[in-house]
Amino acid sequence: AQKVTQAQTEISVVEKEDVTLDCVYETRDTTYYLFWYKQPPSGELVFLIRRNSFDEQNEISGRYSWNFQKSTSSFNFTITASQVVDSAVYFCALSGGSNYKLTFGKGTLLTVNP
Amino acid sequence: DAGITQSPRHKVTETGTPVTLRCHQTENHRYMYWYRQDPGHGLRLIHYSYGVKDTDKGEVSDGYSVSRSKTEDFLLTLESATSSQTSVYFCAISESNLVGETQYFGPGTRLLVL
Numbered sequence: 001a002q003k004v005t006q007a008q009t010e011i012s013v014v015e016k017e018d019v020t021l022d023c024v025y026e027t028r029d030t031t032y033y034l035f036w037y038k039q040p041p042s043g044e045l046v047f048l049i050r051r052n053s054f055d056e057q058n059e060i061s062g063r064y065s066w067n068f069q070k071s072t073s074s075f076n077f078t079i080t081a082s083q084v085v086d087s088a089v090y091f092c093a094l095s096g097g098s099n100y101k102l103t104f105g106k107g108t109l110l111t112v113n114p
Numbered sequence: 115d116a117g118i119t120q121s122p123r124h125k126v127t128e129t130g131t132p133v134t135l136r137c138h139q140t141e142n143h144r145y146m147y148w149y150r151q152d153p154g155h156g157l158r159l160i161h162y163s164y165g166v167k168d169t170d171k172g173e174v175s176d177g178y179s180v181s182r183s184k185t186e187d188f189l190l191t192l193e194s195a196t197s198s199q200t201s202v203y204f205c206a207i208s209e210s211n212l213v214g215e216t217q218y219f220g221p222g223t224r225l226l227v228l
Contacts, residue, residue, distance in 0.1 A: 033214055033215070035216070035217075037219075043202070043221070043222055044219070044221055044222065045157075045204060045219040045222075047216060047217075047218060047219075050213075050214065050216050052213060052214055091156060091157065093157075095215070095217075099145065099162060099164055099170070100145060100208045100215040100217065101147070101159055101162060101172065102147075102149075102157070102159070102206075102217055103159075104149075104156040104157040104158070105156055106154060106155060106156040107156050
């Protein structure tokens with residue numbers, strides 16, 4: 001069975017602080033995919049990134065960066081110089097095996113205060 | 115924009131009433147999914163489809179049925195709605211590219227069962 005754990009239920013920071021959202025996963029699949037989605041207060045789910053299990057390169061996209069470590073089964077997400085618009089619930093998810101079904105973590109509510 | 119629409123966007127119904135939610139996609143994707151989102155649970159898979167008339171159960175399928183008679187439409191039916199089915203329902207499609215699959219989500223349907 002697959003499992004995704006986001007231990008941080010809520011995080012509150014002040015604008016311009018850096019913040020890291022943790023994600024730990026469990027899977028028996030040798031090939032799998034990891035995802036991050038953002039859900040702003042408006043409610044839609046926005047895809048941020050997909051990482052394949054065979055690609056451990058970290059990725060940076062503007063103020064966002066992702067650290068994938070297979071050795072610790074973690075896929076952490078860092079926002080540098082946070083902004084109020086980053087306030088949202090962030091979900092980590094895992095897909096493996098056939099049919100590409102996603103297993104989600106319970107989400108981390110990030111509040112960025114001005 | 116993955117061309118996914120959901121209808122209705124909001125619905126209030128009474129216990130014991132049948133309810134059907136519709137997911138419509140315009141880009142001929144093979145895989146479609148229904149998830150529900152509840153506080154403290156993240157998103158959980160209800161049912162999914164891997165082709166016309168090909169469907170399978172997810173993690174929380176009890177009380178739900180689905181149908182897919184056309185590629186573009188995936189229907190979720192609550193045969194006899196219960197208050198525990200009050201939730202936000204998201205439809206998703208899986209989009210392929212050279213490096214793998216990514217799920218994109220519709221805008222969601224808020225269902226309140228009184």
